Amino acid sequence: xxxxxxxxxxxxxxxxxxxxxxxxxxxxxxxxxxxxxxxxxxxxxxxxxxxxxxxxxxxxxxxxxxxxxxxxxxxxxxxxxxxxxxxxxxxxxxxxxxxxxxxxxxxxxxxxxxxxxxxxxxxxxxxxxxxxxxxxxxxxxxxxxxxxxxxxxxxxxxxxxxxxxxxxxxxxxxxxxxxxxxxxxxxxxxxxxxxxxxxxxxxxxxxxxxxxxxxxxxxxxxxxxxxxxxxxxxxxxxxxxxxxxxxxxxxxxxxxxxxxxxxxxxxxxxxxxxxxxxxxxxxxxxxxxxxxxxxxxxxx
Numbered sequence: 001x002x003x004x005x006x007x008x009x010x011x012x013x014x015x016x017x018x019x020x021x022x023x024x025x026x027x028x029x030x031x032x033x034x035x036x037x038x039x040x041x042x043x044x045x046x047x048x049x050x051x052x053x054x055x056x057x058x059x060x061x062x063x064x065x066x067x068x069x070x071x072x073x074x075x076x077x078x079x080x081x082x083x084x085x086x087x088x089x090x091x092x093x094x095x096x097x098x099x100x101x102x103x104x105x106x107x108x109x110x111x112x113x114x115x116x117x118x119x120x121x122x123x124x125x126x127x128x129x130x131x132x133x134x135x136x137x138x139x140x141x142x143x144x145x146x147x148x149x150x151x152x153x154x155x156x157x158x159x160x161x162x163x164x165x166x167x168x169x170x171x172x173x174x175x176x177x178x179x180x181x182x183x184x185x186x187x188x189x190x191x192x193x194x195x196x197x198x199x200x201x202x203x204x205x206x207x208x209x210x211x212x213x214x215x216x217x218x219x220x221x222x223x224x225x226x227x228x229x230x231x232x233x234x235x236x237x238x239x240x241x242x243x244x245x246x247x248x249x250x251x252x253x254x255x256x257x258x259x260x261x262x263x264x265x266x267x268x269x270x271x272x273x274x275x276x277x278x279x280x281x282x283x284x285x286x287x288x289x290x291x292x293x294x295x296x297x298x299x300x
Contacts, residue, residue, distance in 0.1 A: 011116055023044055023047065025084050025090065030086045035083035042076055042120070044090065045108050045110075049106070049122070057154040057237065057240065063207075069129065071104065075121070092110050093110070094108045102125055102127070106122040126138075140205060143204075155204075156202050158199070159250075160198060165211075168200045168208035169198045169213070170189065172208055212230055212247065212249075213229055215229065223260050225262070225263055227264065231247065248277070250262075259300060265288065265294070266295075277298070283295050
């Protein structure tokens with residue numbers, strides 16, 4: 001990692017950062033001068049930190065609980081160069097520049113296009129939540145931060161049968177479909193699971209975060225067809241492209257075995273996601289266990 005002292009030698013540019021998240025300035029965030037009230041910039045950086053953990057494929061609360069610690073802000077400093085205005089689209093960027101024994105240092109910057117508006121330094125202390133006394137940063141956490149800033153992938157995708165991946169796939173499906181969406185547990189698993197190809201995305205800690213399955217080839221209107229189903233992503237990780245990775249992996253499997261098209265039944269509120277991946281809605285909406293769906297197809 002770049003040393004703390006080196007990072008402060010010049011004003012940052014966009015290319016200094018691997019991580020970036022975009023925010024739009026809201027009316028409630030501007031002051032009587034019609035510019036962003038200065039304290040809101042810290043809120044922007046704090047919001048970006050949550051997205052940073054998502055980019056590292058870490059469900060933050062669960063992971064910290066597993067490690068027996070949490071992060072507490074020790075210092076937060078901000079330097080202003082120019083003002084953001086109502087409706088500006090801002091890119092909030094963060095970089096972990098140092099991991100000490102119990103402290104973690106981030107440098108951040110906010111840009112409007114290529115114009116630098118604000119920089120910050122955030123110093124966190126890793127501590128015991130019960131006593132709020134500092135403790136060493138876990139080696140796994142240190143490795144994740146180093147790997148992320150080095151540009152290494154944070155997730156991996158596995159495909160296989162139910163024997164190899166069923167337990168991890170079912171854990172995600174139960175969490176999403178049963179606990180979150182209220183589907184009955186007895187209908188979540190079915191006879192198709194044993195004959196399907198399953199895909200599971202894992203983070204670098206081996207935690208399963210997303211899944212889907214590809215049913216055996218069938219013939220629909222004379223066309224060899226695959227059907228994708230049981231697409232599920234951990235709630236905290238939605239928007240992190242894991243769903244896209246699962247979908248692309250299953251589509252590639254269907255194409256490799258010679259299928260001409262792929263079908264899926266999309267939940268109504270997810271059809272825009274599938275449309276962006278090249279699927280087209282067909283037919284009329286229908287109800288499945290009390291939830292509206294639409295059939296979508298992609299030619300291979």
